[in-house]
Amino acid sequence: MHEKINRLLAEIEGCTAKSNDEVEALRVGWLGKKGSITSLFEEFRQVGAEEKRQFGQQINRLKQAALEKINALREGLEHHNDSKQTFDATMPGEPAPLGARHPLSIVRGEIIDIFKTLGYTVAEGPEIEDDYHVFGALNFPPEHPARDMQDTFFITTGDNPVLLRTHTSSVQVRVMECQKPPIRIICPGRVFRNEAISARAHCIFHQVEGLYIDENVSFADMKHSILYFAREFFGEKVQIRLRPSYFPFTEPSAEVDVSCNICNGKGCNVCKHTGWLEIMGCGMVDPNVLEASNIDPQKYTGFAFGMGIERIAMLKWHVRDLRHYFENDVRFLRQFAAT
Numbered sequence: 001m002h003e004k005i006n007r008l009l010a011e012i013e014g015c016t017a018k019s020n021d022e023v024e025a026l027r028v029g030w031l032g033k034k035g036s037i038t039s040l041f042e043e044f045r046q047v048g049a050e051e052k053r054q055f056g057q058q059i060n061r062l063k064q065a066a067l068e069k070i071n072a073l074r075e076g077l078e079h080h081n082d083s084k085q086t087f088d089a090t091m092p093g094e095p096a097p098l099g100a101r102h103p104l105s106i107v108r109g110e111i112i113d114i115f116k117t118l119g120y121t122v123a124e125g126p127e128i129e130d131d132y133h134v135f136g137a138l139n140f141p142p143e144h145p146a147r148d149m150q151d152t153f154f155i156t157t158g159d160n161p162v163l164l165r166t167h168t169s170s171v172q173v174r175v176m177e178c179q180k181p182p183i184r185i186i187c188p189g190r191v192f193r194n195e196a197i198s199a200r201a202h203c204i205f206h207q208v209e210g211l212y213i214d215e216n217v218s219f220a221d222m223k224h225s226i227l228y229f230a231r232e233f234f235g236e237k238v239q240i241r242l243r244p245s246y247f248p249f250t251e252p253s254a255e256v257d258v259s260c261n262i263c264n265g266k267g268c269n270v271c272k273h274t275g276w277l278e279i280m281g282c283g284m285v286d287p288n289v290l291e292a293s294n295i296d297p298q299k300y301t302g303f304a305f306g307m308g309i310e311r312i313a314m315l316k317w318h319v320r321d322l323r324h325y326f327e328n329d330v331r332f333l334r335q336f337a338a339t
């Protein structure tokens with residue numbers, strides 16, 4: 001009996017409960033009609049007179065301990081509930097700190113939105129390409145020095161080497177291969193050129209190139225589309241000018257300048273006192289390029305253009321060093337929060 005009492009005491013001391021129901025179950029288990037302590041009182045009646053005194057005290061202490069434990073558990077639960085009730089669900093929450101979108105993502109989004117209003121859709125393609133899609137299909141003759149215009153990272157050598165694309169014109173080739181005109185796409189994406197990294201050049205940068213092929217697409221259509229883009233992006237007052245240029249895949253080709261948005265064309269450091277800033281290359285798609293992708297150059301004409309997102313973003317925010325875009329310095333990136 002002595003042993004039983006000690007075991008029960010230890011059990012009572014170690015007890016925990018998560019709800020009032022559990023506390024009640026413990027109470028019934030100890031002190032209910034068939035409870036373990038209640039049955040000890042039955043046994044107590046049978047012990048000899050000399051032991052009665054000692055056991056009586058022990059059983060009473062046990063009962064006391066059980067009652068105290070039950071009260072303590074009930075109180076603990078009540079406190080717990082109290083603290084729940086003091087939670088005020090109507091209090092304003094902690095504000096979640098807003099991050100910033102990367103400036104290149106912001107500008108890419110703006111460019112895409114502008115061309116979407118002209119009916120262009122977005123096309124994407126692989127960054128690891130083959131020579132054919134980056135050069136061959138775009139009228140770069142083999143061994144022609146035109147290939148040197150874009151210093152290329154080669155992955156394999158051979159007949160049709162694998163390389164990192166130097167422009168997203170490769171995506172245009174992939175679309176022309178499997179889509180019939182009219183084609184009206186813009187191709188945003190990351191491109192790679194083997195260039196020394198400086199404030200004005202990087203070996204990785206981003207482009208948005210565009211392609212429009214249909215019957216009767218003219219140089220005037222191209223010029224107007226680019227003017228529309230420039231006005232939407234840089235503001236109503238911006239002017240553009242086209243300078244003759246050369247690309248293997250367009251003929252005629254041009255370089256597009258916008259009037260300097262810092263000095264309004266008067267001449268300043270940024271535009272090197274010319275009043276103009278170069279923003280993209282463009283031209284009428286060379287018939288050889290159409291033919292390479294099985295598009296009839298007698299029936300269809302088209303124009304293409306391509307711009308660097310870093311450059312456009314530099315002009316928009318007057319960022320002077322291109323390397324900022326790649327360093328992920330939060331002091332730089334935070335400035336673009338909520339724009």
Ligand code: PHE
Binds near residue numbers: 253306
């Ligand atoms: N692909 C050219 C470049 O990467 C840009 C361009 C695209 C020029 C389309 C003319 C027409 O520099």
